[in-house]
Amino acid sequence: QKEVEQNSGPLSVPEGAIASLNCTYSDRGSQSFFWYRQYSGKSPELIMSIYSNGDKEDGRFTAQLNKASQYVSLLIRDSQPSDSATYLCAVRGASYDKVIFGPGTSLSVIP
Amino acid sequence: ETGVTQTPRHLVMGMTNKKSLKCEQHLGHNAMYWYKQSAKKPLELMFVYNFKEQTENNSVPSRFSPECPNSSHLFLHLHTLQPEDSALYLCASSQVGTAQETQYFGPGTRLLVL
Numbered sequence: 001q002k003e004v005e006q007n008s009g010p011l012s013v014p015e016g017a018i019a020s021l022n023c024t025y026s027d028r029g030s031q032s033f034f035w036y037r038q039y040s041g042k043s044p045e046l047i048m049s050i051y052s053n054g055d056k057e058d059g060r061f062t063a064q065l066n067k068a069s070q071y072v073s074l075l076i077r078d079s080q081p082s083d084s085a086t087y088l089c090a091v092r093g094a095s096y097d098k099v100i101f102g103p104g105t106s107l108s109v110i111p
Numbered sequence: 112e113t114g115v116t117q118t119p120r121h122l123v124m125g126m127t128n129k130k131s132l133k134c135e136q137h138l139g140h141n142a143m144y145w146y147k148q149s150a151k152k153p154l155e156l157m158f159v160y161n162f163k164e165q166t167e168n169n170s171v172p173s174r175f176s177p178e179c180p181n182s183s184h185l186f187l188h189l190h191t192l193q194p195e196d197s198a199l200y201l202c203a204s205s206q207v208g209t210a211q212e213t214q215y216f217g218p219g220t221r222l223l224v225l
Contacts, residue, residue: 049213
């Protein structure tokens with residue numbers, strides 16, 4: 001079983017719609033969860049982090065965590081063409097120095 | 112100076128060459144990482160240095176040799192590489208010891224092995 005799984009996509013949404021990105025993880029002891037955005041040819045940049053169950057909102061982004069279901073998601077409201085990128089889910093397990101990245105979901109926002 | 116810098120940004124080398132990638136972090140972090148990202152593949156963790164001590168080596172071939180002289184600098188020495196080693200090599204740093212720890216990435220070195 002892969003440690004962090006994401007749908008590879010591509011996920012296409014029209015401009016102004018809500019984009020929903022999903023991630024599941026296998027380590028029940030995981031404590032920290034991150035969403036990174038990576039534009040083509042660029043390095044990943046952190047956009048959200050979440051540590052406790054529930055929702056965390058930052059501007060147009062909302063991260064949702066459900067530890068019982070081992071599931072974390074990222075919602076992007078009012079999607080813009082500039083949101084088109086690959087979104088990487090990353091999970092830190094019980095060992096503080098190891099973060100596991102998922103394969104990423106490619107998002108395309110259609111004008 | 113931006114948080115994590117990498118040089119060179121682009122590198123073309125032959126299979127018999129020896130080159131080194133350099134990473135420097137200006138964030139006061141105590142851990143540094145090398146990742147490999149190939150086209151259409153997820154990030155692969157190669158090496159982890161925590162307080163300058165290597166704590167992880169994910170079965171990386173010996174033609175990749177890391178060096179961490181201090182907590183701000185990290186090198187990746189390359190020799191006799193193969194064409195399949197062509198990829199984006201990313202350096203990251205973090206402050207280990209808290210659950211809120213986050214990794215910050217450098218811009219990467221795009222490597223092409225001919």
